[in-house]
Amino acid sequence: MNLLVLHGVNLNMFGQRDPGQYGTATLADIDAALHALAAELGVGVECFQTNHEGAMCERIHQAHRDAVDAVVINAGAWTHTSVAIRDALAILKCPIVEVHMSNVHAREPFRHVSYIAGIAQGQICGFGVDSYLLGLRAGASAAQAAIK
Numbered sequence: 001m002n003l004l005v006l007h008g009v010n011l012n013m014f015g016q017r018d019p020g021q022y023g024t025a026t027l028a029d030i031d032a033a034l035h036a037l038a039a040e041l042g043v044g045v046e047c048f049q050t051n052h053e054g055a056m057c058e059r060i061h062q063a064h065r066d067a068v069d070a071v072v073i074n075a076g077a078w079t080h081t082s083v084a085i086r087d088a089l090a091i092l093k094c095p096i097v098e099v100h101m102s103n104v105h106a107r108e109p110f111r112h113v114s115y116i117a118g119i120a121q122g123q124i125c126g127f128g129v130d131s132y133l134l135g136l137r138a139g140a141s142a143a144q145a146a147i148k
């Protein structure tokens with residue numbers, strides 16, 4: 001089983017960016033934790049980050065060609081703005097899990113709107129790095145259920 005974790009715009013700055021909101025873990029720390037959990041679960045995982053919306057759409061198209069088993073996505077600010085990323089994700093046939101480090105619902109009103117939530121199986125937010133790890137578990141479990 002192969003899962004893809006997508007990190008959107010500005011998320012390469014985790015560790016330096018607003019630690020009160022996002023903690024001190026870097027993106028490399030998060031990816032290392034995801035790889036360790038994937039090994040424990042016996043699944044494959046690839047992690048991808050970009051600050052370019054078109055590159056994110058193209059990586060999602062690639063995921064469709066590769067027939068990945070689940071996608072876990074933290075689209076960052078694109079969550080609240082991008083019809084293009086939502087439409088790209090909607091092409092996928094596999095389960096999609098939306099994750100956020102912070103509790104977006106406890107923040108500014110513009111963060112309460114997600115263009116992704118409506119095409120995701122579910123959303124996990126507010127648990128810091130654990131949001132990603134819970135998201136990977138949820139994606140693996142949903143993919144397993146989809147295969148049965």
Ligand code: DQA
Binds near residue numbers: 009010074079101102
């Ligand atoms: C975020 C929340 C978004 O509102 C914000 O734009 C981000 C990070 C999070 O992980 O909490 O860039 O997706």
